[in-house]
Amino acid sequence: MLRWSGVLLMILATSASAREVIVGSKVFTESVILAELATQLLDARGIETVHRRELGGTSVLWSGMLRGDIDCYPEYTGTLRGEVLASKSLQSDAQLREALAQMGVWASGSLGFDNTYVLGMRKDVAQRLSIVRMSDLAQHPELRFGFSNEFMRRADGWPGVKQAYGLPQSDVRGMQHDLAYRALVSGAIDVTDLYATDAEIAHYDLFALPDDRRFFPNYDAIFVCRSSVAEDVKQVLQSLENAIDAQTMAGLNAQAKLDRLDERYVAQRFAVERFDVTTSAGLDTRMSRIWQRTREHLGMVAVSLVAAIVIAVPLGIAAYRNRNVARVAFAIADVLQTVPALALLVFLIPWLGIGYGPAIAALFLYSLLPILRNTHAGLADIGRDLRESAEALGLSPAAQLRYIELPLAARSIIAGIRTAAVINIGTATLGALIGAGGYGQPILAGIRLDDLGLILEGAIPAALLALLAQGLFGVLERRLVKAK
Amino acid sequence: MIVYEDVAHAYAQAPSLRGVTLRVPDAATTALIGPSGCGKSTLLKLAVGLVWPMRGSVTVDGERLTTENIRRIRHRIGYVIQSGGLFPHLTAKDNVTLAARYLRRDRAWIDARVAELLEIVQLPFELLDRYPGELSGGQRQRVSLMRALMLEPEVLLLDEPLGALDPMVRFGLQEDLKSLFARLRKSVLLVTHDLAEAAFFSNRIVLMHEGRIVQEGSYRDLVERPANEFVRTFLRAQRVTPDA
Numbered sequence: 217m218l219r220w221s222g223v224l225l226m227i228l229a230t231s232a233s234a235r236e237v238i239v240g241s242k243v244f245t246e247s248v249i250l251a252e253l254a255t256q257l258l259d260a261r262g263i264e265t266v267h268r269r270e271l272g273g274t275s276v277l278w279s280g281m282l283r284g285d286i287d288c289y290p291e292y293t294g295t296l297r298g299e300v301l302a303s304k305s306l307q308s309d310a311q312l313r314e315a316l317a318q319m320g321v322w323a324s325g326s327l328g329f330d331n332t333y334v335l336g337m338r339k340d341v342a343q344r345l346s347i348v349r350m351s352d353l354a355q356h357p358e359l360r361f362g363f364s365n366e367f368m369r370r371a372d373g374w375p376g377v378k379q380a381y382g383l384p385q386s387d388v389r390g391m392q393h394d395l396a397y398r399a400l401v402s403g404a405i406d407v408t409d410l411y412a413t414d415a416e417i418a419h420y421d422l423f424a425l426p427d428d429r430r431f432f433p434n435y436d437a438i439f440v441c442r443s444s445v446a447e448d449v450k451q452v453l454q455s456l457e458n459a460i461d462a463q464t465m466a467g468l469n470a471q472a473k474l475d476r477l478d479e480r481y482v483a484q485r486f487a488v489e490r491f492d493v494t495t496s497a498g499l500d501t502r503m504s505r506i507w508q509r510t511r512e513h514l515g516m517v518a519v520s521l522v523a524a525i526v527i528a529v530p531l532g533i534a535a536y537r538n539r540n541v542a543r544v545a546f547a548i549a550d551v552l553q554t555v556p557a558l559a560l561l562v563f564l565i566p567w568l569g570i571g572y573g574p575a576i577a578a579l580f581l582y583s584l585l586p587i588l589r590n591t592h593a594g595l596a597d598i599g600r601d602l603r604e605s606a607e608a609l610g611l612s613p614a615a616q617l618r619y620i621e622l623p624l625a626a627r628s629i630i631a632g633i634r635t636a637a638v639i640n641i642g643t644a645t646l647g648a649l650i651g652a653g654g655y656g657q658p659i660l661a662g663i664r665l666d667d668l669g670l671i672l673e674g675a676i677p678a679a680l681l682a683l684l685a686q687g688l689f690g691v692l693e694r695r696l697v698k699a700k
Numbered sequence: 701m702i703v704y705e706d707v708a709h710a711y712a713q714a715p716s717l718r719g720v721t722l723r724v725p726d727a728a729t730t731a732l733i734g735p736s737g738c739g740k741s742t743l744l745k746l747a748v749g750l751v752w753p754m755r756g757s758v759t760v761d762g763e764r765l766t767t768e769n770i771r772r773i774r775h776r777i778g779y780v781i782q783s784g785g786l787f788p789h790l791t792a793k794d795n796v797t798l799a800a801r802y803l804r805r806d807r808a809w810i811d812a813r814v815a816e817l818l819e820i821v822q823l824p825f826e827l828l829d830r831y832p833g834e835l836s837g838g839q840r841q842r843v844s845l846m847r848a849l850m851l852e853p854e855v856l857l858l859d860e861p862l863g864a865l866d867p868m869v870r871f872g873l874q875e876d877l878k879s880l881f882a883r884l885r886k887s888v889l890l891v892t893h894d895l896a897e898a899a900f901f902s903n904r905i906v907l908m909h910e911g912r913i914v915q916e917g918s919y920r921d922l923v924e925r926p927a928n929e930f931v932r933t934f935l936r937a938q939r940v941t942p943d944a
Contacts, residue, residue: 601781601783601785602785602787602788604745604750604781604785605779605781605785605786605787606787607748607749607750607774608748608750608774608777608779609774609779609798609799609802609847610771610772610773610774610775610799610802611798611799611802612771615802619787619798619802620787623787623789624787624788624789626789697789
């Protein structure tokens with residue numbers, strides 16, 4: 217993996233022209249935003265800059281910079297001291313700066329926030345167990361820990377914490393950082409490692425345990441560059457010193473992660489607000505953004521609708537044939553329909569996590585009732601004369617269904633599917649609340665940021681899509697329903 | 701030949717047949733008549749297994765109807781109802797040929813049979829591509845008759861086939877049907893509530909009342925030797941005295 221990333225870096229580096237500055241970023245939102253911000257500010261100063269995003273972890277970026285594949289990237293002092301230069305056991309920032317200089321690396325001052333590790337719990341669990349600081353964890357050996365894989369390995373991660381606080385817990389698992397959040401929220405684990413500027417802390421209402429023995433080192437965000445980069449590059453990066461506090465950074469992270477705004481756009485907005493610099497973000501055009509969301513939105517609607525058709529039409533047929541099936545199926549579908557969409561999504565998260573899964577499941581459940589009801593009604597409305605005529609012709613029940621009953625019920629069934637589709641297109645905007653994307657994203661982000669243009673960017677396509685669905689099903693109905 | 705042997709039947713609300721024994725002979729038309737709710741339509745439905753007897757038996761050509769053999773027997777019986785029962789989503793031709801196609805009959809055979817039937821019921825070829833909604837009431841009943849005759853059944857069950865037609869159309873179709881029955885020599889069981897129509901089609905009229913057969917015979921038998929007071933009342937209510 218590492219080796220391949222190295223090869224990739226070399227390819228990327230050789231493809232770039234010699235003059236331009238190459239800024240790298242690690243594979244997480246904050247790193248991408250910071251690198252993007254630097255790139256845009258450098259660009260605005262007339263320094264040609266490219267951002268190679270999400271290249272890998274610390275070691276990839278660090279070795280890539282030493283080799284000259286990239287010029288600068290955002291880093292944290294704690295990472296440099298405890299990981300990259302661990303053998304040198306550096307105590308102060310001054311010592312760090314000196315050690316870096318010896319290796320040909322220049323470092324900016326702190327950007328203004330300390331993105332240290334913290335251990336986080338659900339607020340209600342912490343309150344129930346009266347845990348108010350990290351040392352309280354020692355009293356609860358039954359707690360289940362789920363840490364990001366990197367935290368499990370690092371000397372300043374779990375091994376160090378365990379020793380420093382004398383923690384007895386035995387149920388300790390490594391998992392992917394984002395999955396750890398879901399596991400924590402759904403109650404599959406009790407404690408995980410967080411970064412102090414994580415957008416999710418506020419979003420999931422988590423409690424960040426104070427590090428009362430001051431175990432975690434400082435993780436001040438800085439930029440590191442090859443010492444050979446031009447002075448004006450260093451000047452621009454120095455203009456970022458103390459420009460971003462932890463809360464601001466958490467907010468920017470939230471815009472990108474929870475509102476799903478493009479990191480380039482987040483950086484651009486911040487550059488305007490904080491530095492009054494209008495940068496060219498090289499953003500996707502509005503049309504390409506809408507197209508991307510259209511694909512997400514249609515994906516959710518189509519998958520859930522097809523699944524609902526596959527289940528609800530046969531169920532409607534069974535209900536038409538058997539009164540007991542009808543009673544049970546309608547009771548369940550009716551109840552499901554009365555559950556508010558938001559509540560349904562929240563119920564589904566513990567089982568299906570966040571993202572596409574619960575969104576599609578919820579839309580599927582909402583589509584069941586209209587299709588089920590219309591299938592049943594369409595079949596039940598067929599006159600007794602016609603049903604008896606089909607039977608008297610000596611057709612098997614399957615043939616009666618195929619040649620007579622379903623074609624006669626087709627208008628009603630299609631109407632049910634059309635209703636479900638239109639409801640789905642509207643409800644799918646809520647998918648953005650749980651990270652499923654779609655037209656809801658700009659609507660939610662627009663509401664949060666009070667940006668009418670952004671709201672309309674989601675609302676107008678959603679309305680158009682609903683109209684389009686209406687029209688398409690109308691055509692389909694005319695094609696399929698032949699009776700005159 | 702259809703034989704009903706002491707057949708009783710009841711719908712959810714009320715009994716419809718209280719012990720009916722009747723033989724419907726081959727190559728002859730039998731007219732079933734009686735007031736609404738007397739059980740005459742139920743008697744037809746019993747012969748195609750749309751309802752099942754609670755007591756007694758129904759046999760078609762010596763075969764007692766069961767849920768196992770009913771589908772096969774239905775292919776030997778033509779059934780026409782008052783509304784025609786044509787499927788509105790199928791063209792006249794598709795209505796007529798549905799059962800034959802379902803049974804995977806040879807296409808050439810189907811086409812030949814359709815041509816033959818058009819002549820029998822006297823319908824122009826162009827009407828075959830129309831949907832039932834585009835046909836007149838009389839045309840619909842002719843198509844319905846074609847559908848019933850498609851598989852060359854030995855038995856025809858007609859449940860008030862002319863009941864919904866206006867008098868002129870009805871008159872023409874009565875004439876056509878009568879000559880058609882004479883020519884085809886099928887076993888026909890015709891339900892009607894009109895005594896004149898019954899008398900026109902058949903000299904064997906079966907009069908029913910409240911789930912029982914009250915009298916069987918020609919029109920003259922009914923008029924001259926009514927079995928009871930109900931028969932007399934029923935005849936009076938018809939207000940006609942045709943020369944049967």
